Each structure stands twice: as C-alpha cells, then as structure tokens.
Amino acid sequence: MTIPTIEYRGYELRAYSHQEFPLHRDPYAKGPRQFSSVVRIDNIQPNAGEPRRYATLFAATPTTASDAIDLAMQYGKDIVDGKVQASGL
Template sequence: MTIPTIEYRGYELRAYSHQEFPLHRDPYAKGARRFSSVVGIDAIPSTGASLRRYSTLFGGASPTNERDAIELAMQFGKDIVDGKVQASEL
C-alpha cells in the first residue's frame, strides 16, 4: 500500500482514505459508496512528535471514489497550512 505524500511549503502532507459503509457498517448493504479521508501534516525535518492529523471536511457531497477523497484531503491540508481553514486535530 502506498501512502500519497507531497511536500508543501516546508510541510509533508500525507493522505489516507477509507470507505464508509451505509447502514451499520455492513459492506453488503445497498447504497452509494462513500469515502472519508484524513490528512497528516508534519514539519520538515520531521521531529516525530509534530505530526498533526485532521479529518477532511467535505463542502458538498462525499466523494464516491478513493482518488477524489485523497485529492480533497491534500487540498484540505494545503488550506490548513496556508491558514485558509481553521481545523481541529483528531
């Protein structure tokens, strides 16, 4: 498994995504596929203790595939670094 990672303005951004199952987390339940994601922000050079994790907030509908969830997580992380978004850590 590869964890998408980018460097942005002196920070390393890592994004993780997972599928959310409808109705009591049943993978066989009928319903739309939705994904959730988390972005980790770490200073470069890494000190180990400085990793901050944030759950991605989606403005509209939830993403329906893993790639979209990762892209939105990376953009959310960039917005946090730029100071455009005030998010609370996990």
C-alpha cells in the same frame, strides 16, 4: 499499499482514505459508495514537533478513494496556508 505524500511549503502532507459503509457498517448493503479521509501534516525539519492529523471536511461526499485523497490534500494545503482553522484529531 502506497500512501500518497506531497511536500508543500516546508511540510509533508500524507492522506489516508477509507470507505464508509452504509447501514450498520455492512459492506454488502445497497447504496452509494462513500469515502472519508484524514490528512497528516508533518514538519520536514527533524525534531520540529509532533505531526498533526485532521479529518477532512467535505462539501459533498466523495464516491471514490482517489477523490477523497485529492480533497484531503487540498484541505491540508488550505490548513498550511491558513485559509482553514481546523481542529486536530
């Protein structure tokens, strides 16, 4: 498994996604596939502090893992740029 990672303005962003199963967490249940994701923001400089983790907030629920990763990366960029005031996990 590869963890998508990018460098952005002195930070390293890593995104993780996982599938949310509808109805009692049953992987065989009928219904649309839904994914959630988490973005982790690390300072590139050593000893610069603890990494920060944020659950990604979506306007619409992504239906593929790659969509969830892309949205998590954009959310991380928005946090670094100061466009979003997010609370950490």
